[in-house]
Amino acid sequence: MKGGTNKLLVPDWKQDVINLVIFPRSGCIVNISPFAVKLETWLRFNKLPYRAVSNEFTKLSTRGQLPFIEVNGRQFGDSNLIMENLIATYHLSIDRSLNSRERAEARLLTILIEESIFRVIAYQRSLDISWMATEKGVIRHFTGIKKFAFQKFIIKKLQKNYKNTVHIQGIGRKTVQEVEDMAKQDLSILSFYLGDKPYFFGTKPTSVDATAFGQLVTITDTPLANPGIKSFMEHSTPNLVEFVHRIKQTFWPDWESLCSTLALNGPEL
Ligand SMILES: N[C@@H](CCC(=O)N[C@@H](CS)C(=O)NCC(=O)O)C(=O)O
Structure with a gap:
């Protein structure tokens, strides 16, 4: 993946496993952040291996937001940029059929x-x-x-x-x-x-x-x-x-x- 920063929440990461940092789950929706629900759904659309990680209500990306991901030792923020980046890195076919x-x-x-x-x-x-x-x-x-x-x-x-x-x-x-x-x-x-x-x-x-x-x-x-x-x-x-x-x-x-x-x-x- 291109870019990203080195500040990590999960220092013992595994190769190619996406650590998806989100708010802890809630009782009526899997996440209180619509952007976290979006990104986790998108990872599931693409069958990408990921592990959800709690931000413990305190930790945010270097952009100051959630969700963010950590993959292969680097942090990436902003759901749309993360999606673009993962598409390019893993040559995903999602959206390819769109004219x-x-x-x-x-x-x-x-x-x-x-x-x-x-x-x-x-x-x-x-x-x-x-x-x-x-x-x-x-x-x-x-x-x-x-x-x-x-x-x-x-x-x-x-x-x-x-x-x-x-x-x-x-x-x-x-x-x-x-x-x-x-x-x-x-x-x-x-x-x-x-x-x-x-x-x-x-x-x-x-x-x-x-x-x-x-x-x-x-x-x-x-x-x-x-x-x-x-x-x-x-x-x-x-x-x-x-x-x-x-x-x-x-x-x-x-x-x-x-x-x-x-x-x-x-x-x-
Ligand atoms: N453009 C961002 C928006 C993310 C966003 O607005 N996240 C909110 C939670 S729903 C957030 O982190 N708010 C914390 C804050 O602004 O302090 C994305 O797509 O990831």
Whole structure:
């Protein structure tokens, strides 16, 4: 792999095993970060050997974000750059069948999903993030004083971070109704584009499917401050809900067990 830095969380790495650094599992979704869900799904699409590693809620990449990977002694951050890098390094066939027009569309869809739909999710979290401090979230990782601190202080700090981020980005200055309308528009476009195809570009998953899954499963499976977005998705864009089920069934047979046990990896690893 090209680039990367030497600062490692897993110093005893094994050749060609991808250490995927993510937040600890949560009770209602395999990761509270939609980008972590995306990247782990993408690794599964490509059957790449990986090991999920907890960031223990503290460690971030040298870019200051999650997810990141460590492979063969180097760290790489940013899900889209990681995917590009892995495609080039391992000569992966994913996305190879896309023609120039589809590649352009994949880029447009990625921007819609990550620059608009993700902002809608961040906005919801800026209004109410209390679920993260419950069984649906990550509270089972804490006991005693740490549990108290998480429920009382850290969750407030997390919400404040979201508030600051969405304010600076701009969506935080919109009303709840304006953001709901924006979400409905975006979901309708995605739904229209997916149509009755199993995946965005046909019968085989491509990178954009992992990108869409990461954000859409966050809408279907985690509590949102405005429940109107979830019910719009259920009633008006059912093909997106089916898409989420399809990816879970095909690539995440262990979804329920990871969420109930909070294990990072299945027993085979
Ligand atoms: N462009 C990045 C976005 C990742 C991202 O926004 N990660 C969030 C978690 S969902 C994060 O690390 N936030 C920590 C922070 O900004 O301090 C990617 O695709 O990996």
